[in-house]
Amino acid sequence: MRLITFPGQGTPISVPQLKAVINAKAKEFEKIVSRNGPKTNELLQYVFRNPASAGSIAVCSNLFYQLYDINLNEQFRALQYTNQMRKDYEDLILLGHSLGELTCLSINQLFSLRDLFNIANYRNDLMVKYTDKYLVAHKMNHSTKFEMWALSSPRAEDLPLQTLSLINSIRHTAPTISVANVNSSKQCVVTGVVEDLEKLRIESQTRFPRLRVTELTNPNNVAFHNSTVLRPIQEPLYDYIWDILKLNQNHTTTKLDYPIIGNLDGRISTFVHHAIERFVRCSSNTVKFTECYDTINEVLEINDGAICMGPSNVIYNLIKRNCNLDCYEYSTLDTIDAFQNGEFERLKGIKDKLAKESMKMQI
Template sequence: MRLITFPGQGTPISVPILKTIIESKSKQFSKILTRNGPKTNDLLQYIYKNPSSPGSIAVCSNLFYQLYDIELNQIYRDLQYTNQMKHDTQDLILLGHSLGELTCLSINQLFSIRDLFNIANYRNELMVKYTEKYLVAHKMNHSTKFEMWALSSPRADDLPNQILTLLNNIRHTAPTISIANVNSIKQCVVTGVIEDLEKLRIESQTKFPRLRVTELTNPNNVAFHNSTVLRPIQEPLYDYIWDILKLNQNHTATKLDYPIIGNLDGRISTFVHHAIERFVRCSSTTVKFTECYDTINEVLEIKDGAVNMGPSNVIYNLIKRNCDLDCYEFSSLDTVNNFNQLEMDRLKGIKEQVARESAEKQI
């Protein structure tokens, strides 16, 4: 089994790096454009102009996976793998960080790359809309904005739970703060309006030695994964996805081609409706990535390592630090070529081993 991971919203796309890969792998990307339809090139042009768009990030990571798939099948052809041998070495499980979980659904062929782009952007539009509605409903002035802060402490035993306890203690004076991402026991991300976050800073820095606070980019001032603010996005997002599945005649699909480890609780989804429901629910509540690590380390036997799709190497670094796996980047021309060479060597070794065992049985 192999783990394939995908990054989330806010992951930077380096347009020069992406263009270098596409130019160097022109033959493969010609196949990708043919496979996904002529308008896929329009999506590429959009990505070049809007690299921070949620739709751009989701489509970009899907394109990296398609390149991986094409390159892998070329290796199978070069090594003259049989269909059975290919089947035996293509056991995958998927993990995406927040928006990346939507990319996991697209890898399961539930909707097109254009649909992926539309769903990603619609989800973001809903988050912007309901964040603004929250501010208006609570009569906050136009200068009030939601921000995202990353909190990290090398000495903390379990920083996310310690921060959660602290938030519960100051909830009456700082009601807008929520933990958005639990990325490790030493680091988490919180969202809230600036006035409330400053109260958290004062309280937390006296309790956690060497606490580091990093203010993250949040161009649309969205209350990411804040259930108090974003719970209303669930129904329209769920309906939007199912309407697309109906148009594609995939609404009767039951089982996923590749299971997905969900951010909601770290559990594995093997059925379509479970995976969609968990993605939608987690779009407005905390991303529990540490529970995903627990599933990887304690439940699964992932013998073939983790291939972490671009853009960027953010998820690669998280998986490498927190999971007992061989980890590979697939996010630049160098990392793509390095992985392909390692994969060629690995599959060549498997084929040679199978040949030796077959010869021994015949003796």
């Protein structure tokens, strides 16, 4: 089994690096365009112009996976792998961080690349809309903005849990704060309006040794993964996805081709409706990535390592630090070539070993 990961919203796309990959892998990208239709080129032009949009990030990570899939199939053909031999190396389990979980659904062939783009942007539009609605409903002025701060402390025993306890203790004076992402025992991301986050900063710095606070980019000032603000997005997002599945005639599909580890609770989804429900619910709840690590380390037997799709190497770094796996970055031309060369040699070695074992049995 192999783990494939996908990044979330806010993950930067380096347009020069992406263009370098596309130019160097022109033959493979011709196949990708053939798979997905001629309008794929229009999507790519949009990505180049809008590298920070949710749709661009989701499309980019899907394209990296398609490149990986095409290259792997070419290696199988070059090494004359039989279907039975290939089967062992096509056993995948998927993990995406927040928006990346939507990319996992697209890898299961539930909707097209254009649909992935549309759903990602629709989800973002919903988050912007309901964040604004919350501010208006609570009579906050237009200068009030939601921000995202990353908190890290190397000496904390369980920083996310300790931070949540602290948030609950000051909730009466700082009601907008929520833990958005639980990325490790030493690091988490919180969201809230600036005034409330400043209160949390004051309390945190007296409790957590060597606390580091990093203000993250949040161009639309969305209250990411804040259930108090974003709970209303669940129903329209769920309906939008199912309407697309109906148009594609995939609404009767029950089982996923590749299971997905859900951010909501770290549990594995093997059925389509479970995976969609967990993605939708987690879109307005905390991303519990540490529970995903527990599933990877304690439940699964992943013998073929983890390939962390781009853009960026953010998820690669998280998986490498927190999971007992061989990890491979797949986000730049150098990392892609390094992986492909190493994988070819590995597959060749496996085939040579099988051939030797077969000869011994014949003797």
